[in-house]
Amino acid sequence: MKIQHAITHIILLIFLCKSATGQNKNNLKLWYSKPASKFEEALPLGNGRLGAMVYGGVQEERLSLNEATLWSGKPVDENKVNPQAKDHLPAVQEALFNEDYQTADSLIRFMQGAYSQSYEPLGNLLIHFKHQGTPTHFRRELDISQAIARVSYQLNGTSYRREIFASHPDQLIVIRLTAEGKDRLDFTCRFNSLLRSKSKKQSTSLWMHGWAPIHTEPNYRNKEKNPVVYDTLNSMRFASMLKVLKNDGQTSWQDSSLAISNAKEVVLLLSMATSYSGFDKNPGRAGKNELDLALSYLKEAEKQSFASLQAKHIQDYRHYFDRVSINLGHGEKANLPTDERLERFAKGDGDNNLVALFYQYSRYLLISSSRPGGQPTNLQALWNEIVRPPWSSNYTTNINTEMNYWGTEVANLPEMHQPLFDFIGRLAQTGAITAKNYYNADGWVCHHNTDIWAMTHPVGHFGEGHPSWANWQMAGVWLSTHLWEHFAFTADADFLRKQAYPLMKGAVDFCLSFLTTNKDGYLVTAPSTSPENIYITDKGYKGAVLYGSTADIAMIRELFADYLKAAVILKKDKKTQEAVTNALAKLPPYKIGRKGNLQEWYHDWEDAEPQHRHVSHLFGLYPGTTISDASTPELARAVQKSLDIRTNESTGWAITWRINLWARLHNSAMAYDALKKLFRNANDPEIIKKGEGGLYSNLFSTCPPFQIDANFGGGAGISEMLLQSHEHYIELLPALPKEWPDGEVNGLVARGGFVIDMQWRNGKIVHASIVSKNGGSCKVKYGTHNQEIDTKATRKYTLKF
Structure with a gap:
């Protein structure tokens, strides 16, 4: 001994x-x-x-x-929640296609169920x-x-x-x-x-x-x-x-x-x-x-x-x-208490390594709250001391649950993604029942909220919930894009074949059943919402329910593209591939509004709240990949205009979404501006009074109140400022702000399983290397420089620019 x-x-x-x-x-x-x-x-x-x-x-x-x-709570029987829900669907769709949005808003409340636990x-x-x-x-x-x-x-x-x-x-x-x-x-x-x-x-x-x-x-x-x-x-x-x-x-x-x-x-x-x-x-x-x-x-x-x-x-x-x-340099403030560092940073005293600490803290929190074989992180990850916690501390799947896992792969923590995938598998089981009972559809569906019992129906207490959040049905679609992302980073063929593909196909089957043709000949979602936002029609009506919201179509477009890549790799389901290809061609295109913004609604309507916290219609830029400044510059400019209108002022998680969006647009100044706003001192009376997002002294993020999502979304945003790989090439320092002139990062992962180390001085890379987990060729971009290399697994390559 x-x-x-x-x-x-x-x-x-x-x-x-x-x-x-x-x-x-x-x-x-x-x-x-x-x-x-x-x-x-x-x-x-x-x-x-x-x-x-x-x-x-x-x-x-x-x-x-x-x-x-x-x-x-205990397990939910989705067959008993609201068995008559689908009977109301035809009337809702009829009202929508007659442009009678007030009636649609009213009728859709009959398609709600109980709240989560x-x-x-x-x-x-x-x-x-x-x-x-x-x-x-x-x-x-x-x-x-x-x-x-x-x-x-x-x-x-x-x-x-x-x-x-x-x-x-x-x-x-x-x-x-x-x-x-x-x-x-x-x-x-x-x-x-x-x-x-x-x-x-x-x-x-x-x-x-x-x-x-x-x-x-x-x-x-x-x-x-x-x-x-x-x-x-x-x-x-x-x-x-x-x-x-x-x-x-x-x-x-x-x-x-x-x-x-x-x-x-x-x-x-x-x-x-x-x-x-x-x-x-x-x-x-x-x-x-x-x-x-x-x-x-x-x-x-x-x-x-x-x-x-x-x-x-x-x-x-x-x-x-x-x-x-x-x-990220400037580490001399590490000898100060963290609450004092946060207070100083919020007042404009730069502390780059507080940002670095926050980034590593986001990784710490994920390792601490999401381990293989366990539950995925909820709204408060793992930590809650209230019997009736804010928003039930449940899984809010119209952004927050997904955001918790945005930075997982690039942060070299792919194992921590697994609890979410296992949870998606459980949602697919209950969601198949909900798809039949609410939409008479194939596949599986999930709505705005869920819990450990994998409930998938719309919440709202059978009509009390506002349709803007209660009746959103794209959670299964969005969650399924995480399955492809994991494969894109890891190239794990067993995972794709055994777990990811069946779940993705189930979500695809729902979309193919649910999409319907409108009077313009497009396949649209009906009913549809843009999470938690309200439109104003040209007749002055303020409503939530419409057909073919931009967010819905962007998420479906992303899922369809992911599915086709997976099906081709696995050589499976030719008929479904053909149906998806045909459906993709019939989805409505992105539209640019009269203000130069990316339209959020099918029609060019005003927003009841122009600076609304959700930016779901910008999904195609991030976390999606169907809009970029390289491949669709006109749409990218429209996204930027939408962000200008929304502004960087928002709640915690919403600020972090903006960080990622600005990074994808290569706008380092605005990405850093959003990051600074995330680092507002949440104990400041003025911040409390305004109800703005920020960080508490323990660096927990606040919506307000405390939600863990901005910790994870903020970490993802920092990664996105330093490394991107969604455009079929790896881009180094795509949105490096002037506030980080000197720095070093090691171990970030690009799609394809490429591990990147890099150091920079005076805003310029002085050394960069790449190690491939799987081997294969890759393109690396830095500024105007491009390099293509053919790698072997585990071998380290020095990049030259």
């Missing part, structure tokens, strides 16, 4: 000392000089399934706990310290190079330190507490929860056992007398367990608390589990045994030392994180 521990310590030292990321480790830390006082100041830990927000208090440490499968907080682990006096040298940090949170301070001549991490290999949260000096550790631990639960000592562990609600009303609905309903026979169960791995002091127990005294070092193991056994299994009656599951993780971990647990955790995490490094 001693030899094993020695080897473990050596491995740990190697990982701690090795600077694989090529970055200043001080700039891979979020750190603060005081404890967190609220959720938006706490620091997130996660292993894909387990999450914790670490508050870092002196008198009391609080870990706000989450388990990714802890949701309200909510992602729920598990509870808190509270550690109360019997400290006396005022601490000094306080520091609270999150080291994203190792995925470890630390707290340290001095009090009465004693140095106290905590280290906390969420281990994926061991499926536990590990907490180590130490005291060096004249005093010792003296604290108590207890669980609590906002959900129905009970705590007790069980054997040598502290347990909390509870139930999620069977139904949780969305936070924006206040009509129900009982918005949170329990049914302990059918609802999700959960368990959390705390065990002492090491204690060189004394341990004592009460019924619902654990006490440690006179200790210099304590290691605690925290395990959590739920009864979730699948999207189609009743979690109460057919669920897993959450107690046995949580206990099994503890039994495996208690055989190991803290050093072994930590070494395995760091090795697992850095396997992903170290693939990319980024340095």
Whole structure:
């Protein structure tokens, strides 16, 4: 055992000392000089399934706990939600083609169903310290190079330190507490929860056992007398367990608390589990045994030392994180607390490596919240402490869920995309029923909201929801484009054949069934909306429902193009290929309005809100590929005009979409302008008053309120400014702003599996190299320079310009 521990310590030292990321480790830390006082100041830990927000208090440490499968509700039977919905479709279409939009808006409300369920907080682990006096040298940090949170301070001549991490290999949260000096550790631990639960000592562990609600009303609905309903026979169960791995002091127990005294070092193991056994299994009656599951993780971990647990955790995490490094210069502010850096940046004090830190933080958050075999990231990724969270913390699929994964492939984290693909597979099962019941269509469909139960029907509580968001049916189409993107970056033929293609074809089949011919002879969607936006007709009517919105057609066009490429590669379904090719030719073209903008609506109508946050009609430029300044310059100019009208002022996630769009237009100044707006200090009273997007002190993005999407969308935007590969060639520094004159980035990935390293000085590349994962030829563009190379797998090539 001693030899094993020695080897473990050596491995740990190697990982701690090795600077694989090529970055200043001080700039891979979020750190603060005081404890967190609220959720938006706490620091997130996660292993894909387990999450914790670490508050870092002196008198009391609080870990706000989450388990990714802890949701309200149970499986939904799509056959019973609104079986008469399709009966209303002909009347809606008739009204639309008669240009009677008011009637269409009214009738489509009969084609709505129930709201989604909510992602729920598990509870808190509270550690109360019997400290006396005022601490000094306080520091609270999150080291994203190792995925470890630390707290340290001095009090009465004693140095106290905590280290906390969420281990994926061991499926536990590990907490180590130490005291060096004249005093010792003296604290108590207890669980609590906002959900129905009970705590007790069980054997040598502290347990909390509870139930999620069977139904949780969305936070924006206040009509129900009982918005949170329990049914302990059918609802999700959960368990959390705390065990002492090491204690060189004394341990004592009460019924619902654990006490440690006179200790210099304590290691605690925290395990959590739920009864979730699948999207189609009743979690109460057919669920897993959450107690046995949580206990099994503890039994495996208690055989190991803290050093072994930590070494395995760091090795697992850095396997992903170290693939990319980024340095944008001006790193001298890393010695300032992160909240102070954000405040200074928001006031105009440049801090390029705060941007680099934000980029790597987006990668950290994805690794922490989206692991293969688990659930995809929801609106708050993994971290939520509210029973009725904003927008139910669900999967909002008219932009937010997709945005969470925009930067995954280019950030060299393709494995983290897998939970989304698996989720799409579940949506396709329920979505096939919804397609029949709502549109009498083939294939599968998904609408604006979904949840862990893979609901696919339109929400709105059977008529209360506004059609502008409730009755949008393109989520399956949009989500399916992610399947092709993964293949485009990885060239994984098995993935394309076994998982991607069947799901893409199902979405294509829906489109072929749903598209209908209008009086102009075009195939259009009817009904159609442009997510959450409102038009004004030439007669002055303000409405939501129309036929053939630009967003719908752009998404279908993208999916059809992706499908044809996949079908040709796999040599499958010639009849479907022919039908798609014919349908593509009949889709309405993009249109340029009288203001020079890309039309959002089939007709050249005004927007009720010209600066609306959604820019769905610009999908063809980004994340789509059917518009570009190289291949369709006139349309690209129309997109730019639309962006000029919309402006960069918006909510958090909407700002990040603008970053990506401006980057695709090679407009570095406007991309950076949007990025600066994303970095507004969300604690600024003026920002709060205006309801604008920005970043909290823990660098969580706000819509407002907190949503994780802009963290991921912002990371994607930074990648897009540095590297693009959607035009059948790789372009280096396509939208490099003047504010980043010197920099280096290593490990970004281009489509085709090409890994790029590059350094630049005074805005010019001084070195660039490429490594191919798969081999093959590629074209590389930098400014006016072009180079074509034929690569072999794993070999490194130096690019010359």
